[in-house]
Amino acid sequence: MRRQPxxxxxxxxxxxxxLAVPAGAAAGTQRAxxxxxxxxxxxxPVEGADADAAPAGAAAxxxxxxxxxxxxxxxxxxSLEELMEVSILNTRVTSVTxxxxxxxxxxxxxxxxxxxxxxxxxxxxxxxxxxxxPGLSIARINANQWAISARGFNHVFHNRYADKLLVLQDxxxxxxxxxxxxxxxxxxxxxxxxxRIEVVRGPGSTLWGAxxxxxxxxxxxxxxxxxxxxxxxALAGTQESIGALRHGGRIDEETYxxxxxxxxxxxxxxxxxxxxxxDGWDQFRGGFRIDRHVGDGDVFTLQGEGYEGQIGRTxxxxxxxxxxxxxxxxxxxxxxxxxxxxxxxxxxxxxxxxLQMFYDRISRNDPVVGYEQDTFDVEFQHRFALTERQQxxxxxxxxLMSDELENTQVIRVRDTxxxxxxxxxxxxxxxxxxxxRLHLFVGSKFEVNxxxxxxxxxxxxxxxxxxxxxxxxxxxxxAVRTPNRLDDDADxxxxxxxxxxxxxxxxxxxxxxxxxxxxxxxxxxxxxEPVEHLSLDxxxxxxxxxxxxxxxxxxxxxxxxxxxxxxxxxxxxxxAGETFGAEVAAHWxxxxxxxxxxxxxxxxTRINNRGGVDASDATTIEDSAPRNQFQVHSYVNVTRDxxxxxxxxxxxxxxxxxxxxxxxxxxYARLDVNVAWRPREGLELTxxxxxxxxxxxxxxxxxxxxxxxxxxxxxxxxxxWKF
Amino acid sequence: MRDRFGPNFTRLAAPPWAxxxxxxxxxxxxxxxxxxxGAEPVAGxxxxxxxxxxxxxxxxxxxxxxxxxxTSPIVVAVVGEDPFRGALERAxxxxxxxGRSLAYRHFANANALEPCHVLYVSPSERQQLGQIxxxxxxxxxxxxxxxxxxxxxxxxxxxxxxNKKVRFEIRRKAVxxxxxxxxxxxxxxxxxxxxxx
Numbered sequence: 001m002r003r004q005p006x007x008x009x010x011x012x013x014x015x016x017x018x019l020a021v022p023a024g025a026a027a028g029t030q031r032a033x034x035x036x037x038x039x040x041x042x043x044x045p046v047e048g049a050d051a052d053a054a055p056a057g058a059a060a061x062x063x064x065x066x067x068x069x070x071x072x073x074x075x076x077x078x079s080l081e082e083l084m085e086v087s088i089l090n091t092r093v094t095s096v097t098x099x100x101x102x103x104x105x106x107x108x109x110x111x112x113x114x115x116x117x118x119x120x121x122x123x124x125x126x127x128x129x130x131x132x133x134p135g136l137s138i139a140r141i142n143a144n145q146w147a148i149s150a151r152g153f154n155h156v157f158h159n160r161y162a163d164k165l166l167v168l169q170d171x172x173x174x175x176x177x178x179x180x181x182x183x184x185x186x187x188x189x190x191x192x193x194x195x196r197i198e199v200v201r202g203p204g205s206t207l208w209g210a211x212x213x214x215x216x217x218x219x220x221x222x223x224x225x226x227x228x229x230x231x232x233x234a235l236a237g238t239q240e241s242i243g244a245l246r247h248g249g250r251i252d253e254e255t256y257x258x259x260x261x262x263x264x265x266x267x268x269x270x271x272x273x274x275x276x277x278x279d280g281w282d283q284f285r286g287g288f289r290i291d292r293h294v295g296d297g298d299v300f301t302l303q304g305e306g307y308e309g310q311i312g313r314t315x316x317x318x319x320x321x322x323x324x325x326x327x328x329x330x331x332x333x334x335x336x337x338x339x340x341x342x343x344x345x346x347x348x349x350x351x352x353x354x355l356q357m358f359y360d361r362i363s364r365n366d367p368v369v370g371y372e373q374d375t376f377d378v379e380f381q382h383r384f385a386l387t388e389r390q391q392x393x394x395x396x397x398x399x400l401m402s403d404e405l406e407n408t409q410v411i412r413v414r415d416t417x418x419x420x421x422x423x424x425x426x427x428x429x430x431x432x433x434x435x436x437r438l439h440l441f442v443g444s445k446f447e448v449n450x451x452x453x454x455x456x457x458x459x460x461x462x463x464x465x466x467x468x469x470x471x472x473x474x475x476x477x478x479a480v481r482t483p484n485r486l487d488d489d490a491d492x493x494x495x496x497x498x499x500x501x502x503x504x505x506x507x508x509x510x511x512x513x514x515x516x517x518x519x520x521x522x523x524x525x526x527x528x529e530p531v532e533h534l535s536l537d538x539x540x541x542x543x544x545x546x547x548x549x550x551x552x553x554x555x556x557x558x559x560x561x562x563x564x565x566x567x568x569x570x571x572x573x574x575x576a577g578e579t580f581g582a583e584v585a586a587h588w589x590x591x592x593x594x595x596x597x598x599x600x601x602x603x604x605t606r607i608n609n610r611g612g613v614d615a616s617d618a619t620t621i622e623d624s625a626p627r628n629q630f631q632v633h634s635y636v637n638v639t640r641d642x643x644x645x646x647x648x649x650x651x652x653x654x655x656x657x658x659x660x661x662x663x664x665x666x667x668y669a670r671l672d673v674n675v676a677w678r679p680r681e682g683l684e685l686t687x688x689x690x691x692x693x694x695x696x697x698x699x700x701x702x703x704x705x706x707x708x709x710x711x712x713x714x715x716x717x718x719x720x721w722k723f
Numbered sequence: 724m725r726d727r728f729g730p731n732f733t734r735l736a737a738p739p740w741a742x743x744x745x746x747x748x749x750x751x752x753x754x755x756x757x758x759x760x761g762a763e764p765v766a767g768x769x770x771x772x773x774x775x776x777x778x779x780x781x782x783x784x785x786x787x788x789x790x791x792x793x794t795s796p797i798v799v800a801v802v803g804e805d806p807f808r809g810a811l812e813r814a815x816x817x818x819x820x821x822g823r824s825l826a827y828r829h830f831a832n833a834n835a836l837e838p839c840h841v842l843y844v845s846p847s848e849r850q851q852l853g854q855i856x857x858x859x860x861x862x863x864x865x866x867x868x869x870x871x872x873x874x875x876x877x878x879x880x881x882x883x884x885x886n887k888k889v890r891f892e893i894r895r896k897a898v899x900x901x902x903x904x905x906x907x908x909x910x911x912x913x914x915x916x917x918x919x920x
Contacts, residue, residue, distance in 0.1 A: 072810045072813045075766055075770055075773070075774035076818070080775075080912055083771065083774055084890075086765065086771055086889070087764070088765070088766070088887045088889065089765045089767055089768070435846070467804065468804065468808065
């Protein structure tokens with residue numbers, strides 16, 4: 001354990017300095033007249049899905065946009081026509097209850113990353129944007145790989161990526177059923193066209209199913225109706241460059257479309273010794289979205305995208321001769337495409353249904369795990385009022401997957417091609433016990449998968465709003481992480497050891513009798529708006545895990561030449577454990593021009609093995625996520641068209657697997673600062689820096705084989721032009 | 724392996740920070756206040772609704788007998804738990820409409836109701852909605868609420884949200900029954916409640 005208080009103090013001082021600059025500057029411009037709203041109300045309209053009447057107010061947990069925030073006094077000086085153009089500041093989410101719910105009234109630990117947050121953060125990719133959410137562990141392994149999880153378990157272990165998080169984009173799951181992890185480098189979008197990213201910590205399994213063990217992330221893109229016109233984006237930075245173009249238009253009175261293309265090129269990071277890490281990558285992506293709004297009740301959406309890219313990877317390659325392991329630098333290609341069709345029909349304000357279908361194809365020529373996969377999915381969802389006090393949401397769905405795996409030196413499977421399926425259904429009853437005050441959500445997901453058969457994942461959530469400014473919620477849920485294709489079928493080469501006169505291989509072996517990893521999660525949360533313009537959100541949890549998968553050494557056996565001996569380790573459900581922790585988030589609108597938000601999270605993980613498993617595996621999980629994290633964001637509108645944004649992140653130390661090195665990866669602080677200037681309507685110029693505090697730092701050390709590099713400081717300049 | 728994370732691994736760098744902050748300051752000074760159009764106007768939900776309620780007073784005509792004399796104020800009131808948290812009171816403070824000043828009142832519940840001119844019915848009073856609507860009709864108050872079934876239950880103006888913007892629905896029959904007149908401009912801006920045959 002090493003502490004670096006100096007680091008933190010300097011970071012805090014730097015942040016204080018950030019605030020000092022705009023506060024003074026803003027004071028000098030207080031008299032700048034506010035523009036007539038009719039002139040200002042020319043930017044894009046917001047997402048068009050929430051035509052629902054607003055229920056009575058509760059604590060506003062979040063403010064999503066403060067470009068032209070108006071106080072009551074300003075509002076009363078506006079005309080009726082002007083008022084009609086003002087948007088409400090509050091954010092609604094669908095991930096928690098599958099009904100559109102206000103964040104402040106969601107019975108779960110939920111955070112929304114809004115378009116405004118995205119724009120002001122200076123982050124350039126979806127995985128990096130997730131740093132904004134409280135309580136997530138975001139660790140960048142190298143230029144093109146990330147380890148991301150919620151509430152612990154952020155280990156990357158023998159090609160097992162953090163596997164207890166479900167990530168969706170417009171309802172399409174992004175996690176890879178092969179390994180249950182997510183290839184973050186394959187996930188991208190035109191960031192300006194993302195409406196919001198909903199981040200739910202804790203199980204979302206009751207509605208979303210297996211893998212939503214510790215969290216659900218839903219990336220929601222804007223409707224084509226809200227992205228009319230042309231947008232050009234160019235970013236030039238010391239670590240990457242990005243160019244993108246989008247055009248949105250109208251096909252007829254009811255039908256809107258957009259098309260976009262984006263290219264990104266990321267340069268190499270450096271190894272800890274300063275040498276080139278050979279982890280640069282580039283990617284081209286193109287896509288479209290068509291939304292047809294028929295009357296008030298029907299929305300038809302068709303969207304799709306495709307991408308192709310090259311990834312640089314440095315990894316250890318095992319050999320049969322001395323030195324048995326060499327460092328290999330490869331470049332491989334990835335590509336993919338998907339199409340989603342969705343029909344949403346509104347029957348009445350309390351009843352609607354949707355039918356969604358998607359097709360998704362991924363291909364990776366990864367030298368470690370190469371495969372192709374096709375997925376076809378169909379899902380139906382229906383919402384209706386059973387009685388005046390009971391709102392039912394239910395749905396059914398089916399997924400077909402077909403894959404083709406390439407046996408590599410590292411991964412060997414018996415079936416190189418498989419067709420698998422997944423059938424699922426869910427039902428949730430939202431009971432209003434006392435209108436506006438007490439709500440109960442009871443539901444369950446039922447899922448049939450080819451590995452463990454039927455999985456039932458029930459959950460109950462309660463929401464109590466004693467008055468307009470206080471909200472208390474509690475939840476109990478059971479969730480599972482079902483075994484995946486690799487657990488079930490793949491043998492993995494861990495390492496080879498050359499002993500005098502013999503060559504020994506340590507090999508992880510599949511187990512087709514694995515059970516699902518499971519969790520029983522208890523959560524309790526509280527939101528309060530103690531004074532006007534300040535809101536606090538506290539979430540606590542206690543999770544009990546069972547049947548966690550670990551590798552158990554079994555009898556060594558003789559092997560075919562040139563190998564002499566194999567030390568097998570079989571995947572088994574041998575570990576159990578618990579986690580507990582708390583996350584606190586706060587939003588404070590200091591003035592009309594200055595907004596602060598921040599969060600702190602704490603987690604304690606305890607894993608024990610029930611027999612035979614290498615104890616270091618349990619330790620790896622325990623130390624995989626930082627125990628303490630905090631972040632502070634400052635958003636200042638210096639003038640009407642000049643913004644100063646700053647973000648400070650502190651991430652506690654994490655452990656390193658004993659196989660790789662001894663000790664811990666030290667804590668780090670990261671400071672991002674940017675200045676955005678809008679010289680004229682539709683044009684925004686930004687200059688900024690990420691990682692201002694240090695030249696480079698590592699964030700993660702994967703267990704074996706894969707190499708990590710240091711995340712470097714980046715200066716960048718960006719242009720976004722809408723016309 | 725361990726020496727990868729030696730004590731010198733942290734490389735603090737002050738000069739770039741200083742440069743960036745100087746640059747930020749420079750930009751701030753260089754640009755100064757400007758009148759270029761800003762972004763989308765936004766506001767708190769109930770701040771915005773309070774401003775709408777204030778606007779409604781401009782477009783409503785009350786029967787003469789609902790005022791004691793020509794100088795009595797237009798009373799804007801809330802019955803039940805107040806979701807405005809002071810915003811409505813602030814919106815009407817020190818304002819005059821058509822020669823009358825505006826006044827704000829709050830009634831704890833349906834039983835405490837007294838004559839007024841605009842009445843916002845809190846969702847907390849859902850159970851007493853029928854009684855409130857009848858009472859308000861008697862003393863010719865413009866009734867306003869957020870609750871979904873408000874106009875169906877006899878209320879006059881119901882707020883709804885479309886694309887994050889505040890819209891409202893007017894039930895003309897209820898307005899006319901109370902002897903109120905709403906000007907065409909307001910009717911045009913709102914949705915009209917369709918009476919079911």
